[in-house]
Amino acid sequence: MDKNEILTQVQDIFRDILDEESLVLTHETMANDVDLWDSLTHIQLVVEIEKHFKTNFTSKEIISWKDVGEMIDCLKDKM
Amino acid sequence: MELNTFVTEYGDKQTHHFTVTETVYKGFQLSSGDMNPLHTDESFALEKGFLGRVMYGNILNGFISFFIGECLPTKEVIIHTQDIKYKSPVYLNDALLFEARLEGFYESVKAVEFKYKFYNNSEKIVASGHIQIRLL
Numbered sequence: 001m002d003k004n005e006i007l008t009q010v011q012d013i014f015r016d017i018l019d020e021e022s023l024v025l026t027h028e029t030m031a032n033d034v035d036l037w038d039s040l041t042h043i044q045l046v047v048e049i050e051k052h053f054k055t056n057f058t059s060k061e062i063i064s065w066k067d068v069g070e071m072i073d074c075l076k077d078k079m
Numbered sequence: 080m081e082l083n084t085f086v087t088e089y090g091d092k093q094t095h096h097f098t099v100t101e102t103v104y105k106g107f108q109l110s111s112g113d114m115n116p117l118h119t120d121e122s123f124a125l126e127k128g129f130l131g132r133v134m135y136g137n138i139l140n141g142f143i144s145f146f147i148g149e150c151l152p153t154k155e156v157i158i159h160t161q162d163i164k165y166k167s168p169v170y171l172n173d174a175l176l177f178e179a180r181l182e183g184f185y186e187s188v189k190a191v192e193f194k195y196k197f198y199n200n201s202e203k204i205v206a207s208g209h210i211q212i213r214l215l
Contacts, residue, residue: 043188043213044159050185057187 001079003027006053006072013048017041027069049075080153080214082189088152089191092180095150097142097197099134099173107138134169139197139206142177147212155215159190163208173199182209189214 011025018036031037037045049071050056055078065071108118116123117133124132140163147158169175179195190213197206 040159043190044211046188047185047190047192047211050187051183056185059187059189062187 001076003069003072003076006075007068009052010049010068010072010075013052014045017044017048025068027067027072029068030066053078055079080155082184082186082191082214085152085191085214086181086184089181092178093150094179095142095146095177097145097175097177099138099169099171099175101171103138103141104134104171107135107141111135111137129168129170131170134171134173136163136165136169136206139163139169139175142175142197143195143210146177146179147210151212153214156212157215158210158212160211161208163206165206167199167203167205169197169199169205173205175199175205179210 007025007027011023014025014034014037015021015023018034018041020034020036023034031042046057046062053075055075057074061074065074108114113135117127117129118124118135119132121132124130140161143161144158147156148154176198177195178198179193181191182194183192184190185192190211193210193212195208195210196204199205
């Protein structure tokens with residue numbers, strides 16, 4: 001799976017969790033760019049991404065992400 | 080509390096007994112303002128094929144709130160998500176057994192998921208669903 005395919009699937013998860021069907025994520029999207037991406041929904045997003053991709057992150061990895069692209073890089077490395 | 084400690088102390092599942100008493104019923108009615116006849120009019124409920132006034136389904140969500148807030152190994156928790164599916168009606172003074180199994184835990188964000196079921200006296204499932212919490 002390439003990074004754009006991962007991005008598409010991550011975007012679907014974001015749309016579902018944030019109830020924002022028209023949300024478009026890019027590799028450069030940051031939490032501040034998305035209204036409902038706050039500390040509470042962040043947990044739900046991470047849990048759903050871990051479940052969907054059948055992987056586990058560490059707290060250090062999560063803290064290190066500056067944007068969606070870094071999250072996807074992290075996911076890609078685990079595949 | 081660390082997630083590993085929580086998971087160890089919680090174990091596979093925990094249970095709790097709840098009863099839908101008159102006080103619980105009236106308390107929910109007062110707080111919700113829901114006076115739908117299915118919940119308040121015995122003859123209406125009987126006419127619709129139920130055995131009596133049907134208790135408010137969201138009373139069960141109140142029981143879940145108690146379980147999460149008061150019965151876990153730590154009180155330092157917050158509910159993130161919760162869903163419920165109703166399977167059978169609950170009536171006044173029904174005694175319910177609540178069972179919550181640990182379904183998953185996520186070290187990275189200190190989140191825990193439970194799958195829960197409510198059983199009535201006849202051991203029939205009256206409601207089930209999932210709860211996701213985070214350790215604070």
